[in-house]
Amino acid sequence: MGTAELRKKVQSYIEKADEEVLKKVYALVKSHEDEEDYTLPGPPMDVETYRARILNASDKARAGHYTTSEDLDKEMEQW
DSSP, X not given: OOHHHHHHHHHHHHHHOOHXXXXXXXXXXXXXXXXXXXXXXXXXXXXXXXXXXXXXXXXXXXXXXXXXXXXXXHHHHTO
């Protein structure tokens, strides 16, 4: 069953539901809404892209392109 068909069936059930069922559906939807989403924004990365980004970050760190905790503290004081 596809998403569109499933959505129609659920809507049909909800339209016919009594208050008790509606409260249960609401609680289920609400609990799902409150769950943390630990996914990162954007499209997923393949392994090659992931490795290239790690190597790039390592190269930058070795070249001295990073922020020290002291510099970050100073920057945060200005926020």
